[in-house]
Amino acid sequence: MTRQLRLLRILTVQEVRMMMNHRWWLFLLQIANVLPPAIALLVWHGAIDQGANPPVSTTYLTSYLVLVSVVSMVTSSWTSGFLAASIRLGGLNSWLVRPCSTHLSHLANNSAEKFLKLGLLVPPVVVLGLIFRDDLRLPGEPGRWLLFLPALIMAAAMTFAFDILIGSLAFWMEDIAAVDRLRYLLARLLSGGLVPLALFPAVFQPFLDAQPFRFLISFPLEVLLGTTRAIDYAYQAGWFVVVVGGAVLVWRRGLRDYQGAGA
Amino acid sequence: MTPRLFWACLQQAIRRDLQFRSQTAINAFSSIGDLVLGVVPVLIITGSGGTAWTGPLAVVVVGIFGISTGLMDCFVKPNLAKMHGYVRQGDLDLILIRPVNAQLFATLRWMEPAELGRVLSGAAMVAVGLHLADVRPDAGLVLQAVAWAAIGFAGFSLLWANLAYSAFWFESADPVNEIAAQLREAGKYPITYFTGAARLVLMTLVPAGLVAAVPVETLTGTASPLLLALPALAAGLVLTKLHWHLASRRYSSASS
Numbered sequence: 407m408t409r410q411l412r413l414l415r416i417l418t419v420q421e422v423r424m425m426m427n428h429r430w431w432l433f434l435l436q437i438a439n440v441l442p443p444a445i446a447l448l449v450w451h452g453a454i455d456q457g458a459n460p461p462v463s464t465t466y467l468t469s470y471l472v473l474v475s476v477v478s479m480v481t482s483s484w485t486s487g488f489l490a491a492s493i494r495l496g497g498l499n500s501w502l503v504r505p506c507s508t509h510l511s512h513l514a515n516n517s518a519e520k521f522l523k524l525g526l527l528v529p530p531v532v533v534l535g536l537i538f539r540d541d542l543r544l545p546g547e548p549g550r551w552l553l554f555l556p557a558l559i560m561a562a563a564m565t566f567a568f569d570i571l572i573g574s575l576a577f578w579m580e581d582i583a584a585v586d587r588l589r590y591l592l593a594r595l596l597s598g599g600l601v602p603l604a605l606f607p608a609v610f611q612p613f614l615d616a617q618p619f620r621f622l623i624s625f626p627l628e629v630l631l632g633t634t635r636a637i638d639y640a641y642q643a644g645w646f647v648v649v650v651g652g653a654v655l656v657w658r659r660g661l662r663d664y665q666g667a668g669a
Numbered sequence: 670m671t672p673r674l675f676w677a678c679l680q681q682a683i684r685r686d687l688q689f690r691s692q693t694a695i696n697a698f699s700s701i702g703d704l705v706l707g708v709v710p711v712l713i714i715t716g717s718g719g720t721a722w723t724g725p726l727a728v729v730v731v732g733i734f735g736i737s738t739g740l741m742d743c744f745v746k747p748n749l750a751k752m753h754g755y756v757r758q759g760d761l762d763l764i765l766i767r768p769v770n771a772q773l774f775a776t777l778r779w780m781e782p783a784e785l786g787r788v789l790s791g792a793a794m795v796a797v798g799l800h801l802a803d804v805r806p807d808a809g810l811v812l813q814a815v816a817w818a819a820i821g822f823a824g825f826s827l828l829w830a831n832l833a834y835s836a837f838w839f840e841s842a843d844p845v846n847e848i849a850a851q852l853r854e855a856g857k858y859p860i861t862y863f864t865g866a867a868r869l870v871l872m873t874l875v876p877a878g879l880v881a882a883v884p885v886e887t888l889t890g891t892a893s894p895l896l897l898a899l900p901a902l903a904a905g906l907v908l909t910k911l912h913w914h915l916a917s918r919r920y921s922s923a924s925s
Contacts, residue, residue, distance in 0.1 A: 431841035441851035452862040458719030584695030601710040
């Protein structure tokens with residue numbers, strides 16, 4: 407375990423060094439990340455000013471939409487495409503003969519990306535927060551931030567496992583891009599990344615509360631903003647086991663079919 | 670780019686899609702799903718009240734947005750997304766040496782016919798939305814709405830092209846395509862929800878509001894006159910040609 411952690415640290419530092427060459431690229435990506443919640447904030451504030459009556463308070467809506475890009479970024483993962491390419495082109499071979507898992511390198515890549523992106527995302531989010539400061543309320547209780555952290559880490563781990571699950575489909579499919587796009591499409595709407603789940607009509611709430619995508623973005627924010635229930639932690643733990651377990655099973659099954667020739 | 674060349678590029682794109690049929694089918698399905706799921710936040714906001722916009726009218730906005738963006742993602746976006754690679758890897762050489770208008774060829778060469786599924790689903794949404802909203806525009810209003818949508822399509826494509834040309838000036842400019850795609854999303858909301866500076870920007874500099882919201886206002890009889898839009902579009906076209914001319918002079922052919 408200590409050896410794996412040491413390897414992870416070395417690989418992460420290496421990735422940070424490489425990504426430092428692409429600072430502007432990463433910064434522009436963060437601008438793109440902030441745009442959807444910024445547009446949603448403008449639309450909702452315009453609607454509320456004109457008399458719209460959403461089922462949540464303006465304070466909740468504003469706080470959620472200002473913070474959602476940070477949580478989306480921290481819990482995001484871009485592993486599926488790289489993993490699929492390494493399976494299809496045979497690049498996985500070089501990892502299979504090493505005493506280090508390919509997943510460890512992807513984890514290091516994601517960790518380095520988070521480390522750099524977080525620093526680059528903060529300025530545009532602060533600007534967004536300042537623009538809507540009148541309706542922004544960040545929780546002051548340390549307890550809530552402490553509960554937020556494990557929810558956030560579990561959400562990030564679930565997204566990473568989802569990526570391995572989708573990327574592993576390349577053991578059987580020539581191109582997983584379309585499946586990946588379909589997954590992003592569902593996740594964007596059902597995770598609360600596009601619109602807070604609390605704004606959906608009440609009739610959909612039981613389904614939205616139970617489905618797995620909620621625990622990727624919405625749930626950590628619900629914890630932070632104090633609108634979640636104790637049972638929801640059990641739901642997240644349950645989905646965590648299902649998604650991570652599914653990724654492990656599909657990966658192991660795929661490795662048995664792997665030819666190693668490359669396309 | 671002559672019609673003959675355009676037709677040849679389209680045929681090639683269809684053949685390419687037919688080579689990867691399952692991938693194309695899933696892409697077409699995702700494209701339609703993107704539009705259908707995209708209507709959800711718009712319906713939620715119109716359902717909260719506040720303005721005269723109703724759910725059916727919002728569906729019409731999203732439908733026209735789908736038609737416009739489906740065409741953009743089929744004919745324009747695949748090319749502009751490649752602009753960064755053309756400049757960084759020297760692939761622009763292969764375009765510049767051809768006896769065609771390089772700017773047009775670089776903007777319209779690649780096509781993704783699977784995205785046209787969104788045009789059909791968008792048209793269906795427009796028909797259903799207009800029926801439910803009980804809006805029966807006459808031919809004149811329809812023509813005006815089509816003209817506004819065309820101006821929005823062309824205006825936003827020009828903006829996107831100018832952003833993509835930043836690859837000539839800056840390294841790591843690739844994410845500008847993602848920025849353009851996210852800015853465009855503002856176009857699927859009724860424009861009246863935007864106030865002040867945001868509305869002005871969406872009607873002029875970033876003409877996402879012209880892509881769908883203004884055409885729907887036209888259909889309901891409350892649109893702005895077209896008089897100023899056409900000269901503005903012509904000016905945008907001239908500036909874009911000028912930008913290409915200046916930017917391509919910086920191109921140093923990385924491959925050679």
